[in-house]
Amino acid sequence: AQSVTQLGSHVSVSEGALVLLRCNYSSSVPPYLFWYVQYPNQGLQLLLKYTTGATLVKGINGFEAEFKKSETSFHLTKPSAHMSDAAEYFCAVSGTGANSKLTFGKGITLSVRP
Amino acid sequence: KAGVTQTPRYLIKTRGQQVTLSCSPISGHRSVSWYQQTPGQGLQFLFEYFSETQRNKGNFPGRFSGRQFSNSRSEMNVSTLELGDSALYLCASSLDSYTGELFFGEGSRLTVL
Secondary structure, three states: OOEEEOOOOEEEEEOOOOEEEOOEEEOOOOOEEEEEEEOOOOOEEEEEEEOOOOOEEEOHHHOEEEEEOOOOEEEEEEOOOOHHHOEEEEEEEEOOOOOOOOEEOOOEEEEEEO | OOOOEEEOOEEEEOOOOOEEEEEEOOOOOOEEEEEEEEOOOEEEEEEEEEOOEEEEEOOOOOOEEEEEOOOOOEEEEEOOOOHHHOEEEEEEEEOOOOOOOOEEOOOEEEEEO
16 A cells, blocks of 8 residues: 655745655555645645656646655755745655555645745 | 536535535546545545446445446535534546546535534
8 A cells, every 4th residue: 555644734934945845655566656736725736746757857836856766755845935835735646557546645734934 | 628627615514414516527537536635634535436437445434425427427425424524525537547647626615514
């Protein structure tokens, strides 16, 4: 079974500062890894995904994440935070194949201070 | 292209009642998944339907059920509602091959009194 761990429930950064949201995964098979974002009163939106190939994945809104198999990590970063980045961020993992389901972490709320 | 549409957006029920939620996936998407989101438990997988067949199921009691129609639209039903069923229910659709790239609706917020 696959699972993800997102340490902490809340991260606060200043506008313009580096954003780092941590995610560690557990998987018995090579995983597919994802970051989703949820703005208030909305559904989730895919930020980026890792399936195979390049371990540094670039997503929307300037976010990127690096798959590190040795550390079983898939941390999300953005060099410079913007006020509009304030939202809840979810890391997710799935296996491959038709019977795989997406398993989400608990989520991290990102606050951006002016 | 229209996104995933969920109805109703908000509803209030009392304990013991039942509720049916509806989801219209993105045109061409054959897979529909349902998730329950609560502050305490986060996002929990309910079930996934593909071509009218339940392909995967989470760890929820039998009071939670779903179905998918030939046009890929899906419904989920919760019978004998409990206070703990208050949650945001999210529907997501994807193309036939499972890549984990889900497209979510805005959810149906259920309050059970």
